[in-house]
Amino acid sequence: MTVANNLAQIQETIKKACSSSGRDPENVTIISVTKYVSLEKTKEAIEAGIHHIGENRLEGALEKWEAFQGQAGFHFIGSLQSKKVKHLVGKYDYYHSLDRLSLAKELQKRCPENQKLQCFVQVNVSGEASKAGLAPEETIDFIKQLKNYPAIQVIGLMTMAPFKEDPEDTRPVFRRLRHLRDKIRELRLEHAPCNELSMGMSNDFHVAVEEGATYIRLGSTLVGRE
Ligand SMILES: *Cc1c(COP(=O)(O)O)cnc(C)c1O
Numbered sequence: 001m002t003v004a005n006n007l008a009q010i011q012e013t014i015k016k017a018c019s020s021s022g023r024d025p026e027n028v029t030i031i032s033v034t035k036y037v038s039l040e041k042t043k044e045a046i047e048a049g050i051h052h053i054g055e056n057r058l059e060g061a062l063e064k065w066e067a068f069q070g071q072a073g074f075h076f077i078g079s080l081q082s083k084k085v086k087h088l089v090g091k092y093d094y095y096h097s098l099d100r101l102s103l104a105k106e107l108q109k110r111c112p113e114n115q116k117l118q119c120f121v122q123v124n125v126s127g128e129a130s131k132a133g134l135a136p137e138e139t140i141d142f143i144k145q146l147k148n149y150p151a152i153q154v155i156g157l158m159t160m161a162p163f164k165e166d167p168e169d170t171r172p173v174f175r176r177l178r179h180l181r182d183k184i185r186e187l188r189l190e191h192a193p194c195n196e197l198s199m200g201m202s203n204d205f206h207v208a209v210e211e212g213a214t215y216i217r218l219g220s221t222l223v224g225r226e
Pocket of ligand 1 (some may be wrong): 033035056077078160201203204217218219220221
């Protein structure tokens with residue numbers, strides 16, 4: 001299967017999920033997660049019409065950025081160690097795993113003056129010990145504290161659902177993230193418009209879209225694994 005074929009199928013699935021939930025497919029952005037694949041495969045994705053690239057490790061992140069800067073938006077989706085921030089700021093456009101003030105402080109320190117970093121606050125909705133992110137009940141307080149770091153713009157929330165045989169079982173996780181997003185949005189915080197939801201991966205993105213995902217992060221189903 002070519003990436004273009006996979007993309008056509010994925011877009012069909014997104015359309016169906018949008019029509020069953022009264023949404024506009026225009027509001028769902030696909031991030032092509034290229035952590036499993038080569039530069040050639042990444043190029044194929046861009047040529048197929050992908051405008052957003054996601055990476056979760058520093059090395060791969062820099063390699064893909066060097067090769068394709070200017071041709072896509074770049075999303076750092078992995079858990080981010082503070083010492084790696086300086087290598088990414090100025091290159092990566094979006095940070096999906098903001099979950100502690102020490103990381104906010106480092107992002108602030110490395111960000112050029114008067115620029116903003118578009119961040120998602122990561123929430124561990126399912127409470128699995130192996131997953132990063134804040135507990136839902138800590139999230140609002142955390143976001144309020146981010147006001148002290150003017151470089152940080154909280155554009156939305158991100159979560160990783162637990163893997164389930166039946167993707168339908170992930171629905172409560174996505175729904176809870178949406179409700180939390182709605183609550184934060186209602187606060188009308190200038191530093192945290194929080195309009196976006198980064199949720200849904202290869203196995204469960206149709207459910208995430210039905211529950212309001214605005215960014216879906218697709219690896220294996222889009223570009224495969226090499
Ligand atoms: C790897 C990864 C994905 C994509 O995983 P697939 O199941 O291959 O779609 C999405 N989000 C994060 C944070 C990842 O690390």
